[in-house]
Amino acid sequence: MRVRWDDESIAKEALKQFPVHGERLVYLGKSDNVTFQVKTKQESLNYLMKLHYATKGIHSKKTVESELLWLEALAADTTLTVPSPVRNRDNGLTTEVAVNASGESVIVTVHHWVNGELLDREPTPGKTRSLAQLMAALHRHAMEWNAPAGFTRPVYDTDNVLSLPGPLKRLPEMNVISGEAYACLERTAHKIVAGLQLQTVAKSTWGLIHSDLHESNYVFDQGIPRPIDFSACGYGYYLFDVAETFLHLSPENRREFLSAYREERQMQEFDAKSLDLFFVWAILRNFAFLANNPAEHASLSELIPRVAKSYFENYLKDEPVLGIGNY
Missing domain, CATH: 3.30.200.20 (Phosphorylase Kinase; domain 1)
Structure with missing residues (x-):
């Protein structure tokens, strides 16, 4: 045995x-x-x-x-x-x-250890702007840093998107969601892939990202945000990083975030359709992650149909998802 x-x-032994x-x-x-x-x-x-x-x-x-x-x-x-x-x-x-x-x-x-307080509430507009400045600083560093030979991290690309329906495919079999709901998720994944093939891969758009910067993965210390838990960091579009954070912000704070991030990155505007693409991808990725945990299935049975109607169906019809417009 x-x-x-x-x-x-x-x-204790490792220490x-x-x-x-x-x-x-x-x-x-x-x-x-x-x-x-x-x-x-x-x-x-x-x-x-x-x-x-x-x-x-x-x-x-x-x-x-x-x-x-x-x-x-x-x-x-x-x-x-x-x-x-x-x-x-x-x-x-x-x-x-x-x-x-x-x-x-x-x-x-x-x-x-990174000292600070986890937020159990929606950040204030000021904290949201600070969070955007933090993300912009991470992206600026990623654009300038030369990773050493052998550097290996996950890549968030079309293969990643196509892997997402896998964990979700079991949900209809377990009566968590309907077959129609799953079909909507699968169509969404394929449309995301088609959209990604039109995205530009350049130093200013693609590089190392945190990929999971939400309220459980940053703390505030004396009003300054500090990022924690880089275990999901990898190569991806900088806008995908933004979209992941958007999942956890109110519509008002999303606008604050975009305004501050754009100032830090000296960007003229955001392309609304691209941001919608990454936002829908972030939702789908979150669903796939939660699908692996049976304790989340009850909430997914309610959440997936509601989100599919609110976001995915609009995305599939080329209608606005976030409703931000070019910003």
């Missing part, structure tokens, strides 16, 4: 390999990975530890290390406060620790 070590024991003097571990939660806060004697100096169980399969050690390389560069090249990595005692970005007596291992990383 294989004996599996518990997560806290693995974390020995980092130049961090932790007093205690505070369990934060589990999604794809298991996370702990590492508390030290200094109240303002804490760390985040991740046990990357999701590295088995589609992820790899190189993919995790690439995320950390960008975080290191952001910390060195900008004034942004990010969860930059702590290198281990051998100057490595990751450490591997055994999880059972058979020698299976898990990749472990340690990050500087």
Whole structure:
């Protein structure tokens, strides 16, 4: 019989390999990975530890290390406060620790803790503008930074869009949504792909993006937003990054965000149809993510038909989705 070590024991063993003097571990939660806060004697100096169980399969050690390389560069090249990595005692970005007596291992990383408050409410217009300035700063850095050889992160392209109906295809079989609702999602994915083929890939439009900057992935400290959780960062359109954040903003705040972002990027205007495309893609991606969690199926049974009628049907008919117009 294989004996599996518990997560806290693995974390304590891993911590020995980092130049961090932790007093205690505070369990934060589990999604794809298991996370702990590492508390030290200094109240303002804490760390985040991740046990990357999701590295088995589609992820790899190189993919995790690439995320950390960008975080290191952001910390060195900008004034942004990010969860930059702590290198281990051998100057490595990751450490591997055994999880059972058979020698299976898990990749472990340690990050500087980012202090701040998670928002449990809609941001104010001022905070929304600050958030747009933060995103613009990330994009400016991505445009200027030369990733090292071997840098590997996910790519958000047509293949990504075509993979989204897969998790959703099971929903009609489980009576979560109707076959008609699924067909609408599938048609939407194919229309997004056709639209992406008309998008321009250039230094000013495509590069490294956070891809998941919503209220659970940024904190505010003294009014300044700080991004956290770069685990979904990858290559994509900068407007896709904007659209992902739009999912969590009111229509009024979307306008505030666009205004501030445009000023920071010195853009003349946004193309409304392109923004609609990325917004619908962001919704579809979110549905596919939630579809993998049976606990979300009850809410999806109500949400998908409503959103399909409000957004997807308009998109399929080439009618405005966000209603922003060229801005």
